[in-house]
Amino acid sequence: FANTSRDAALRERAGRVIPGGLWGHLNAARLPEGYPQYYSRAEGCRLWDADGREVVDFMSSWGPIVLGHHHPAVEEAAQRQAALGDCMNGPAPVLVDLAERLVETIPHAAWCLLSKNGTDATTACVTIARAGTGRRKLLVARGSYHGAVPWCSPSMAGVTAEDRAHLLFYDYNDADSVRAAAEAARGDLAGILVTAFRHDMARTLDLPAPGFAQALRTICDDQGAALILDDVRAGFRLHLGGSWETLGVRPDLAAYSKAIANGHPLAAVTGREWLRRAATEVFTTGSFWCGAVPMAAALATIAELHRIDGPARMRAMGQRLRDGLAAGAERHGLAILQSGPPQMPLLQFERDVDFRLGEAFCAAALAAGAYFHPRHNMFLNCAHDAAAVDRGLAAAEEGFAAVARLSP
Numbered sequence: 001f002a003n004t005s006r007d008a009a010l011r012e013r014a015g016r017v018i019p020g021g022l023w024g025h026l027n028a029a030r031l032p033e034g035y036p037q038y039y040s041r042a043e044g045c046r047l048w049d050a051d052g053r054e055v056v057d058f059m060s061s062w063g064p065i066v067l068g069h070h071h072p073a074v075e076e077a078a079q080r081q082a083a084l085g086d087c088m089n090g091p092a093p094v095l096v097d098l099a100e101r102l103v104e105t106i107p108h109a110a111w112c113l114l115s116k117n118g119t120d121a122t123t124a125c126v127t128i129a130r131a132g133t134g135r136r137k138l139l140v141a142r143g144s145y146h147g148a149v150p151w152c153s154p155s156m157a158g159v160t161a162e163d164r165a166h167l168l169f170y171d172y173n174d175a176d177s178v179r180a181a182a183e184a185a186r187g188d189l190a191g192i193l194v195t196a197f198r199h200d201m202a203r204t205l206d207l208p209a210p211g212f213a214q215a216l217r218t219i220c221d222d223q224g225a226a227l228i229l230d231d232v233r234a235g236f237r238l239h240l241g242g243s244w245e246t247l248g249v250r251p252d253l254a255a256y257s258k259a260i261a262n263g264h265p266l267a268a269v270t271g272r273e274w275l276r277r278a279a280t281e282v283f284t285t286g287s288f289w290c291g292a293v294p295m296a297a298a299l300a301t302i303a304e305l306h307r308i309d310g311p312a313r314m315r316a317m318g319q320r321l322r323d324g325l326a327a328g329a330e331r332h333g334l335a336i337l338q339s340g341p342p343q344m345p346l347l348q349f350e351r352d353v354d355f356r357l358g359e360a361f362c363a364a365a366l367a368a369g370a371y372f373h374p375r376h377n378m379f380l381n382c383a384h385d386a387a388a389v390d391r392g393l394a395a396a397e398e399g400f401a402a403v404a405r406l407s408p
């Protein structure tokens, strides 16, 4: 699966005109040898790279693809809207249909705002929390990813200390560390930002510990601060009403993007009634934020997720993958660690601190026709059926064999 031919030629040309070959997390230079950078086509849970090689895709575009690539009902809705108009002097009626649908679907939501990317949504949540409370401090979990702008970027290049001046840090799943940070901010605490589960790159995924979500809710209620759920990555995969619905904890503000429109560019902020005025007062906008096509796609995506109970389907297929990986590892005498919700799993090898074994597994599985990721949570989508998962498991077999050859 060497990067010969078209992929290599494109990378070489890109290297001359695009800094680093590609910005951000989709840069394949960070993936094991043999991973393609460029794709020519996608359908359901299958991807074809620029050289025409087909794989079963377990990354789903790093989250946006929730129903499957190129889903017919979503694409039909998008095309129907595109034939009428997309980028106009104001939104199309579909905006109101979608806003009503989101407010109906997400129990804490009294209102919503739409934008394009997860970073737009998390940044708007922070601004609205500050406007609504008249306070400055924000609590963020150490290592959590919330976007690609100075207040939250994982890189400090080009970022000033002032950009981060009002952030205080806690450790995910450590309620005492949240209480301590909230005490330090007392009187000036605007909000607590938290992801649906701990899904930091290159470490084992942790689900919220019992009582953790409730502790955050209590601290926010006690101080009159906003609990902000960053559901950009997990939203619409774990639960259609918001990822903390199963925990019985509702946020004041939530940020969504990725899966909301099955690959079309859209993000949403939802909020409670007490923040409606703040959401009116802050200035949040973008040239493309009223684009109608992604809204039509989102409406169709949410309808389909309800119709087929998407989260349950992805959970079942994720569990099938997890069970098959466990059995495969055992056959090869390999100790593995599987973490995260079944819809968003991560596979690690024990004591593989530098991910050398994980990379060998992924490279061999890719050559055998399955796209897994060694360090980032993967994403099931609703096009994964038992046959697709089993094709993935057959490829994983080659991955385990490669790791067994490396292991002492």
Ligand code: PMP
Pocket: 116, 117, 118, 119, 120, 122, 145, 146, 147, 148, 195, 230, 231, 232, 233, 257, 258
């Ligand atoms: N929050 C979380 C939890 C995310 O996973 C991401 C994207 N990986 C973002 C925010 C930022 O979203 P975007 O890349 O669409 O700006």
